[in-house]
Amino acid sequence: MSIPKHSRATVIAIVLFLCFDFLTLGLNIWVTMRIESQAVGINLAGRQRMLSQRMVKTLLQLDNTLKRDEPTANGLQELQLTFRLFDDTLRGFSEGHITQSGTEQEIFLPAVSGQAARYLVEEANHVWAPYRERIVAVLEADGTQLLHALPAAVTAAERYNLQLLSLMNRLTSELERETQHEAQQVRLVQSVAFLLALLNALVALVLYQRRMKATDQQKDLLDEIINRVSASILVLDEAHQVVQANRTAENMFGYGAGELNGLPLKSLLHGSDGNQIGKCRDGATFMAESVRQDGEFGGRALQIVTISDVTLNRKHEAHLTTLAYHDLLTQLPNRMLFDDRLQQEIAHAQRHNLMVGVMFLDLDHFKPVNDRYGHDVGDQLLREVARRLQEVLRETDTVSRRSGDEFTLLISDAQGRESLSLVADKIIACIEQPICVRGIELHISVSIGISQFPIDGADSATLLAHADEAMYRAKQHGRGRKEFYSNGEAHAPTGTAAPPGYAEGLDGQ
Numbered sequence: 273m274s275i276p277k278h279s280r281a282t283v284i285a286i287v288l289f290l291c292f293d294f295l296t297l298g299l300n301i302w303v304t305m306r307i308e309s310q311a312v313g314i315n316l317a318g319r320q321r322m323l324s325q326r327m328v329k330t331l332l333q334l335d336n337t338l339k340r341d342e343p344t345a346n347g348l349q350e351l352q353l354t355f356r357l358f359d360d361t362l363r364g365f366s367e368g369h370i371t372q373s374g375t376e377q378e379i380f381l382p383a384v385s386g387q388a389a390r391y392l393v394e395e396a397n398h399v400w401a402p403y404r405e406r407i408v409a410v411l412e413a414d415g416t417q418l419l420h421a422l423p424a425a426v427t428a429a430e431r432y433n434l435q436l437l438s439l440m441n442r443l444t445s446e447l448e449r450e451t452q453h454e455a456q457q458v459r460l461v462q463s464v465a466f467l468l469a470l471l472n473a474l475v476a477l478v479l480y481q482r483r484m485k486a487t488d489q490q491k492d493l494l495d496e497i498i499n500r501v502s503a504s505i506l507v508l509d510e511a512h513q514v515v516q517a518n519r520t521a522e523n524m525f526g527y528g529a530g531e532l533n534g535l536p537l538k539s540l541l542h543g544s545d546g547n548q549i550g551k552c553r554d555g556a557t558f559m560a561e562s563v564r565q566d567g568e569f570g571g572r573a574l575q576i577v578t579i580s581d582v583t584l585n586r587k588h589e590a591h592l593t594t595l596a597y598h599d600l601l602t603q604l605p606n607r608m609l610f611d612d613r614l615q616q617e618i619a620h621a622q623r624h625n626l627m628v629g630v631m632f633l634d635l636d637h638f639k640p641v642n643d644r645y646g647h648d649v650g651d652q653l654l655r656e657v658a659r660r661l662q663e664v665l666r667e668t669d670t671v672s673r674r675s676g677d678e679f680t681l682l683i684s685d686a687q688g689r690e691s692l693s694l695v696a697d698k699i700i701a702c703i704e705q706p707i708c709v710r711g712i713e714l715h716i717s718v719s720i721g722i723s724q725f726p727i728d729g730a731d732s733a734t735l736l737a738h739a740d741e742a743m744y745r746a747k748q749h750g751r752g753r754k755e756f757y758s759n760g761e762a763h764a765p766t767g768t769a770a771p772p773g774y775a776e777g778l779d780g781q
């Protein structure tokens with residue numbers, strides 16, 4: 273038996289509607305997996321900076337150990353581990369390779385795909401190649417060869433480390449930019465798919481409108497098909513009262529068959545477009561989106577309202593936003609969100625002639641905690657530090673985990689150097705209090721570098737860089753203290769042998 277032309281068109285419209293529904297669901301799943309993968313890449317790019325610093329520190333410690341004729345086995349083991357992680361991760365960014373995640377699990381890191389990111393990785397490989405040869409020579413050297421291989425590796429570190437740090441910072445920023453760009457494109461595709469799905473629903477309704485005009489049999493067929501559509505559909509009269517609703521709408525609002533008829537739309541749906549709330553019979557509410565289309569049935573002006581429950585979608589979007597802009601371990605804002613807030617605060621301060629404080633924090637003696645008690649204890653320690661920092665600061669301030677055991681603080685509407693100094697002293701005193709993790713009493717301290725807008729810089733990058741320099745100076749002068757940025761580079765105190773361009777007290781000390 274042949275299928276009538278109108279029926280075929282309706283079936284096609286419904287099939288397309290369901291296809292777009294599944295397409296939207298597939299996009300949501302794909303976006304979640306993509307964002308999680310990109311978050312791993314961003315975190316590993318940030319870790320490269322820490323690993324590069326650890327290699328420099330380890331080489332310097334090995335050099336001092338060798339000069340004192342002490343055993344070098346532990347230092348070589350640390351150098352081997354740091355070198356392998358850095359090399360595997362860089363190979364992953366370059367061509368795809370297995371490396372370790374932040375939780376020490378083996379993961380496959382795919383090669384970066386963006387043109388700008390690939391250029392930065394190629395530059396990093398070019399800088400890393402001669403540096404890598406020197407480190408490999410140290411790792412493969414015997415006792416006599418080590419005397420010649422180690423100074424060459426230290427010289428290579430002095431020459432190439434700052435370049436690697438800069439390239440890894442730029443790679444992190446580029447990966448963050450690519451993530452934002454890709455998320456915008458996917459949201460556009462999702463919106464188009466949603467609109468096309470609604471358009472198909474409206475097409476199906478228009479086709480059934482024509483059928484309703486022909487015979488009662490066509491009306492029954494229309495009712496049956498509408499009830500099979502996954503979206504909730506209400507048909508309103510001129511007074512915006514429900515004259516017909518499909519079973520999906522009745523189930524959504526908690527009414528029985530035919531009980532929605534005669535109810536005004538305003539008793540079911542509140543709010544403006546894009547921010548609507550659906551109200552169920554039992555008083556429960558949900559986030560909703562609706563599309564309205566005017567029509568005419570049997571010479572009677574009607575309005576068709578298609579309603580979707582978007583509560584899960586909104587929660588899903590909020591979860592994706594949290595993944596993209598917050599640190600997974602401490603739930604603090606990550607570097608992307610912190611940098612954005614800092615730029616906004618600078619713009620606000622410029623308009624109102626205010627001062628902004630930026631603090632760069634690095635925990636002292638954190639690496640021995642990880643080495644002795646394991647990363648689980650170290651993670652708990654970082655969470656407690658994050659909690660204490662939030663307690664010290666005002667709600668208008670921002671604390672962010674930068675990477676590893678580094679934190680950055682934004683002090684809005686700062687009242688001058690004395691005010692910032694008081695805040696830093698409170699932080700130092702707070703962190704120095706014993707921290708108990710799993711029955712273990714831990715003692716750490718924090719070194720703080722401080723820069724001020726507009727005195728120490730007019731943009732976020734400069735303020736952060738100057739606060740970082742001041743923090744390293746605090747490390748050099750004994751740790752567990754604060755230092756304000758002063759014009760000029762941070763210098764090692766008299767009696768130290770820090771190489772040019774480097775500062776002692778790197779991550780983990």
